[in-house]
Amino acid sequence: MGIDAVTICYDDGVTGSEVCQSSQSLILPSSLSGDLVSWYALETSSDPQPDETGANNLTKGGDPTTGTGKKSNGQVFDGVGDEYYISSASAGDFKPGDSSFTAAIWAYPTTASFNDGAMGCYSTLSGGLGWGIRIDGSDTTAWQFARGENSGTSEPDISAGAGSLTLNAWHLIIVWRDADAQECGIQVNNNTPVTSAQVLGLGTPAYKFSIGSVLNNRFVGTLDEAAFWNRPLTSDERDILWNNGNGITYSQFS
Numbered sequence: 257m258g259i260d261a262v263t264i265c266y267d268d269g270v271t272g273s274e275v276c277q278s279s280q281s282l283i284l285p286s287s288l289s290g291d292l293v294s295w296y297a298l299e300t301s302s303d304p305q306p307d308e309t310g311a312n313n314l315t316k317g318g319d320p321t322t323g324t325g326k327k328s329n330g331q332v333f334d335g336v337g338d339e340y341y342i343s344s345a346s347a348g349d350f351k352p353g354d355s356s357f358t359a360a361i362w363a364y365p366t367t368a369s370f371n372d373g374a375m376g377c378y379s380t381l382s383g384g385l386g387w388g389i390r391i392d393g394s395d396t397t398a399w400q401f402a403r404g405e406n407s408g409t410s411e412p413d414i415s416a417g418a419g420s421l422t423l424n425a426w427h428l429i430i431v432w433r434d435a436d437a438q439e440c441g442i443q444v445n446n447n448t449p450v451t452s453a454q455v456l457g458l459g460t461p462a463y464k465f466s467i468g469s470v471l472n473n474r475f476v477g478t479l480d481e482a483a484f485w486n487r488p489l490t491s492d493e494r495d496i497l498w499n500n501g502n503g504i505t506y507s508q509f510s
C-alpha cells in the first residue's frame with residue numbers, strides 16, 4: 257500500500273479533539289527536512305525556477321517546457337540548451353568537496369545517449385566534474401553516479417547496472433557520499449544500492465549546479481522533484497522518497 261492511500265488521525269494534544277489528514281495533506285513522520293538544502297518541484301517553466309526551501313532558485317537555460325511529471329508537473333528537456341542552473345559563483349551549497357551529501361531526482365528519459373546528464377555539479381571552466389547523475393558512458397540502459405577527482409586521483413564512476421534505465425519510464429535515482437563511512441552509492445527505484453569505497457573528496461574547483469545537464473551533456477525527457485541534502489540519507493528515508501513508486505512532494509514532509 258502506498259502512503260498516498262493513507263488517512264491518519266491523531267489527538268491534537270490541546271483540546272483532545274481527533275484530527276485527521278487525508279493523503280493530500282499528509283505530513284510524513286520523517287526526518288527528511290533535516291539538512292535538506294534544496295527541493296525543486298519543477299511545476300512551471302518560470303525563470304527563476306523556484307527552490308521550495310527558498311535557498312537556491314535556479315536560472316533557466318534554453319527552453320524547457322512544462323509536462324506531466326512524477327508528482328503533478330515536471331519539466332521537459334529537449335537536449336538542446338535546456339537546463340535550470342546556478343552559476344559557479346553561487347553554487348557553493350552543491351559543491352562536493354570532502355562533505356557528505358545526497359542528491360535525488362525523478363527522471364523519464366525519452367532518448368538515451370552516453371553521458372546525458374540529469375543533475376550534477378561541475379566546472380564549466382576546467383571541465384572538472386564534482387558529481388553527476390547521468391546515463392552511463394558505455395551503456396545506455398544504465399544510470400551512473402559520475403564522480404570527479406580530487407588531488408589528481410580520479411574516482412571510478414559507479415554504474416547502477418545494465419537494465420537500470422528504461423526509455424519512457426520513470427526512475428528515482430539517488431546518489432550519495434558518506435564522508436564518515438568513506439563510501440559513495442547509487443540506488444535506482446529502491447533496488448539494492450551499488451556502493452564503492454571513496455577516501456578522497458569529490459573535487460574542489462568552482463562549480464556550477466545544473467538540472468538537465470552534466471558537463472554540458474544534456475538530458476532528453478522529463479525531470480521532476482529534484483532534491484539535495486548535506487548528509488547521507490538513511491535507507492528508510494530513501495524508501496520514503498520512493499514511496500512504493502509514487503514519490504512524494506515537499507509539502508508532505510515539510
Ligand SMILES: [Ca+2]
Pocket residue numbers: 297298299325326327328329330480481
Ligand atoms: Ca513536480
Ligand SMILES: [Ca+2]
Pocket residue numbers: 318319320334335336337338
Ligand atoms: Ca531546447
